[in-house]
Amino acid sequence: MVDIATRVWNHKWKIDPIVRSLIDTDFYKLLMCQSVFRKKRDTNVTFSLINRSQNVPLAKLIDEGELREQLDHIRSLSLSRGEGTWLRGNTFYGKRQMFRPDFMEWFENLRLPPYHLERVGDQYELTFEGKWPEVMLWEIPALAVLMELRGRAVLHDMGRFELQVLYARAMTKLWQKVEDLRQVPELRIADFGTRRRHSFLWQDWCVQAMLEGLGSSFVGTSNCLIAKNRDLEAIGTNAHELPMVYAALAEDDAALARAPYDVLADWQEEHDGNLRIILPDTYGTEGFLKRAPDWLAGWTGIRIDSGDPAAAAEEAINWWISRGEDPRKKLIIFSDGLDEKKILELYRQFDGRARVSFGWGTLLTNDFRGLTPDDRLAPFSLVCKAVSAEGNPTVKLSDNPNKAMGPAEEIARYKRVFGVGDQEAMEVVV
Amino acid sequence: MVDIATRVWNHKWKIDPIVRSLIDTDFYKLLMCQSVFRKKRDTNVTFSLINRSQNVPLAKLIDEGELREQLDHIRSLSLSRGEGTWLRGNTFYGKRQMFRPDFMEWFENLRLPPYHLERVGDQYELTFEGKWPEVMLWEIPALAVLMELRGRAVLHDMGRFELQVLYARAMTKLWQKVEDLRQVPELRIADFGTRRRHSFLWQDWCVQAMLEGLGSSFVGTSNCLIAKNRDLEAIGTNAHELPMVYAALAEDDAALARAPYDVLADWQEEHDGNLRIILPDTYGTEGFLKRAPDWLAGWTGIRIDSGDPAAAAEEAINWWISRGEDPRKKLIIFSDGLDEKKILELYRQFDGRARVSFGWGTLLTNDFRGLTPDDRLAPFSLVCKAVSAEGNPTVKLSDNPNKAMGPAEEIARYKRVFGVGDQEAMEVVV
Incomplete structure (x- = not known):
């Protein structure tokens, strides 16, 4: 009818x-x-x-x-x-x-x-x-x-039927990931895939797949509308734009060096608990942690968003230990370029040594790789x-020089101020 | 809404x-x-x-x-x-x-x-x-x-979402077969999957997949309702029930030996061209062909529905040659236990030596193998x-003793009358 x-x-x-x-x-x-x-x-x-x-x-x-x-x-x-x-x-x-x-x-x-x-x-x-x-x-x-x-x-340009098969394939692909992940019931994963999703309806479908397939391992979504519609937890803390703008507003090098901590001091005034998550990589994780004030070591956790995630997690664990903190009580949130294999690998490597959690983005909500000829639906880095x-x-250095941005002379100045030396370049997939 | x-x-x-x-x-x-x-x-x-x-x-x-x-x-x-x-x-x-x-x-x-x-x-x-x-x-x-x-x-017992993924997987699986088959545009394949289909709607979907994916390689469906609704060719000729009932009605061994040919004589009165397809295996292909009257060698083709299909096709080709017919003008229809790999293999083996065509049944319309735990949706042999x-x-001997049916003493009598010796038993998958 x-x-x-x-x-x-x-x-x-x-x-x-x-x-x-x-x-x-x-x-x-x-x-x-x-x-x-x-x-x-x-x-x-x-x-x-x-x-x-x-x-x-x-x-x-x-x-x-x-x-x-x-x-x-x-x-x-x-x-x-x-x-x-x-x-x-x-x-x-x-x-x-x-x-x-x-x-x-x-x-x-x-x-x-x-x-x-x-x-x-x-x-x-x-x-x-x-x-x-x-x-x-x-x-x-x-x-x-x-x-x-x-x-x-x-x-x-695709036929009606071709479209149906495309989405059937995408569903099959995602569900296979869900089935791999459900083998480890202790996992904690959130959807971070709004910005580079294939489409709104597809993200919504992916969230439902995670919900039905992973149960309590799926801890929520960064997307407020989907969280509201599906009665889920809305997830997220803070991003690079805060230190980047604070840094750009700094009047001299001394203020610039302080800027990333000023941001977090302001944040600490407003938030506690699981919202106190350090994002350390804007101007290089190593120097950021070395120069961090002690009150930051008291924060709940850290989010790792560039560079080699295992290396960065090791760095954080060592930093907490050096500041007299127990890393097993700390939260490490991985959120860069994750897929199910990487999630399982990182979980196995750090479970027990810290609390670990995952913000799964593009390869959750837009893994259309390999589903069309010439891969014309593969996600890209926007x-x-x-x-x-x-x-x-503004300037961002990141832990991966391929993610750096800003005018060359400013990048040089920031590298000097933040003491960033050689960095390992890694391919940015998404 | x-x-x-x-x-x-x-x-x-x-x-x-x-x-x-x-x-x-x-x-x-x-x-x-x-x-x-x-x-x-x-x-x-x-x-x-x-x-x-x-x-x-x-x-x-x-x-x-x-x-x-x-x-x-x-x-x-x-x-x-x-x-x-x-x-x-x-x-x-x-x-x-x-x-x-x-x-x-x-x-x-x-x-x-x-x-x-x-x-x-x-x-x-x-x-x-x-x-x-x-x-x-x-x-x-x-x-x-x-x-x-x-x-x-x-x-x-399945959840709404689980159902969606199940059908997504089934679609993905079928479409992969379609993509494999479309590599050979000269293939001729019909849907023979009505009797053991997963469901009517699924068969209808499979037919649409074949139509869109294979184009002119998809020659039609055995299902009249789907042929009517989708404006396709209705495909099919005759089946074992004709010789089985004719044979059961035979009054003595001589009439029994004639029965399979009487059926086809009646058929020849009614039909010509592509409807003149021999189904030789009811009481053993070898003896059936050996004793067949010459007018049968003039028929359009043969349908191979049990035993080793390549061996049966070789037998048919040799029989046509022995009767002075050109096998390259004859049609061989394979219809037993086909899947895409078997179809491609048989096509490569017999293309050029005869015209070949495929009636694809259960593994077209009901290949839910491997899609549920314990394989509870796998097709079975009904x-x-x-x-x-x-x-x-009635008695059927077939070219595969696992497909034989009838009382033991009658099977023995039929074997004697039709001169059927040892047969190779093959697993009946579907």
């Missing part, structure tokens, strides 16, 4: 919007946004899209008009009453009223600021300028829109980063 | 009928039925279910009440006007009005005769007695009902055969 009304309704849409909610974003964005709203509300920043995979010619694949329609749709969104209620009323990390009334009132009145889009060769220049708490909320939806439009461009703050360029 | 009317409608059904049409059956059943209707209309026969896979305890898995409901539903079916129109108006094997007015009139007034069902241990005894043209039409729906009810019994005619037991 064809539901004529539904069919007619579906054909009335001018576009099929990719992002349909302001909370279709990572939880840590909202946490950081509140922090920025309180401490750096008037800071002017610029965020910019960076396609590290230059072999993916986004401007050839994606129609500029379609991209504008999607971005314009996002600008038309505002927080719904139900979304506001969920943010205000929910318990996050065991804490009620994580989001304070002044922030919620601001958020409920927010529309995302304008974007600047220009085609340059086969790529798009997409930038966002304005007040930090507003601009920063563009990152995740902008990435999700570009990833999904690129997918749609590929899917457009980021959207703060590139300047109050006119000063 | 929930279509409330559809949902309420679905919940009004007392059962979910498995067979919903009298033409949800193999095309060759209707061809044979017309032949029987013309020549042996009043012959009394008994058909009986035989589960060769005694490790599948059908009566433990399938509720007797549910089975009766499904069989009763089939008895309530009659040919719809559209089905009658399709049979009357269609071109089959290039011929119009394949089904004659007197047969069509009889068929349009047909309801299937009663069944006899009894539980014996963990198996069901299911028999059908009556006039041959009526009783013979029970075979395919009875098998389809039992296969699908067994599947439903297994699926009943048949429904004529076991007696006018009180005389």
